[in-house]
Amino acid sequence: MTDKAVSEGQNVRINGTAKTDKSALTRGSSTRTLPEICFELQAKIDAFLCEETEDDVLRSVQRQVKVSMGVIQEALRRYGLDHLSLSYNGGKDCLVLLVLILACLPRCASHSPPPPSDAAAAHPPAAAAPEPPLSSSTSAASDRPLQAIYIVSPHPFPEVGDFVARSAERYRLDLKRYALPMRPALEAYLEDRPAIKAIFLGTRRTDPHGEFLTYFDPTDKGWPQFMRVHPVIDWHYVEIWAFIRHLQIPFCDLYNRGFTSLGGVTDTRPNPALAVGGDTSKFRPAYELRDDEEERLGRD
Template sequence: MSCPFRGRIIYALMEGTHINGVAKAGAKAQIPGQPRRTLPEICYELRTKIEGFLLEDTSDHVLRNVQSQIEVSMGVIEEALRRYGPDHVSLSYNGGKDCLVLLILILACLPTWDTPSASSEPSDAGASSAPCHPQMSPPASEATVPLSAVHSDRPLQSIYIVSPHPFAEVEDFVEQSAREYHLDLRRYALPMRPALEAYLKDRPAVEAIFLGTRRTDPHGELLTHFNPTDAGWPQFMRIHPVIDWHYVEIWAFIRHLQIPFCELYNRGFTSLGGVTDTRPNPALAVGGDVPKFRPAYELRDDDEERLGRDS
């Protein structure tokens, strides 16, 4: 892929203190003296990273699975952009690992999104199942649109539904990552249904929302890539590009691409809720007088992911 900014892209996002090769949430967002990166620069950097990863010839079966998952998920994201266009989609973002992976994949899709053809596609808000989405091969350079087609003044719309008792570390990471990735983030300290009602009132053009739901999440077992909301809920299309990713694949993606994540994950938290209903995962506990926990990415079993959650 040809990228006019390749020579001056900063590949270490939020460069600073690192734990196990990945920056903590409190690290600096950019190198002092460097201008803040534009959204197009960030999108092309992420696109380049992911294309490079897809071309890797790896013997690691988890990484091979991640490569396959990326192709499917980016196909779903590109289908959503064709259906609705970027002005009518949003991202549900709470700083957690799953929606972080989804955010990175969405941003990586923007450099190859063709504005005229995408905006001409009719909206299909009544669809009830996954669309036909092609398996995506790393795109050739001629398939990409010019850098100017990804507008720095068009941030990705997003909604943050705040826990009743949020972790300070989560709040800090959401704020920092939203600023780093140029999110148009609206924050609602409300239960989910009234939060969505308020968001759609504030953003009436939104027709579809990307969600980081996975198959092992509560109520995730029957979802497809595209599902309209249930009766009695605010009406929009729910889009689930990472629905079939496994826990180890989420972490393999984050760590292999060196994506900064919330520091609570380094303390044994594997699923982030609020301070009253979330604790380090007991499956990661290390023996000793003082409780210690291994980092979240050392957990291997999907079924153990929510052992630290009361809800």
């Protein structure tokens, strides 16, 4: 069960708000190979890490990127690409994680070890900085797409489904789509993809049940068994948006309309903390919110 995807282009910013350039949705992206995409993202992140900035948030993002890429590289070392997947729903956090994973692939394409024992895999790695940049002449990114699972909300926003489809094509994801509750969706996915041993998640510390998570956590008893990998667990809300906007990563348009956390149409609304002058019909974009604790005020 996979989404039929269409291409996605860059967003054009008008007065600080990202507007979709419809003509860019198919322009060029269908002709780029996955290695080209990975090298482009690697170069973009390498350049960002080398930037000198007086902005405290961007400096913090640079530190977070180094830590997260260290976790991703450790997961790739332990499991290899064939045994890894990404939980992807088009939201801001897993979008950041997707970009970071793809940027790591050129350096890690040659690492495909057999999966370790659960006991060995349960220990989180030391937070490591990425290795020095490698050119395309000395490192070849794999043309194997990143495996991913999309668990569809019972009452999905059409905008979210459209963005997932477009971004899956843009980043060449091998995406499996399940319109099931989370546990049976994961059971079905592991039945379809029995080689999967670990799944990257965009969970952050302030998310429900995120408080005590580490970089690597086995699933709880009674759930389908795999290793949960949380590279962005310690990112703050403003850091997520600083990364997306500074690197000009296209994102779901619902965020421009005041949504700060994407669920379904029956349990999600624009964040009241972003209402313009108390008018509940007008909202500022999601990236103008500053407080982690207010992120989920639009979720029931």
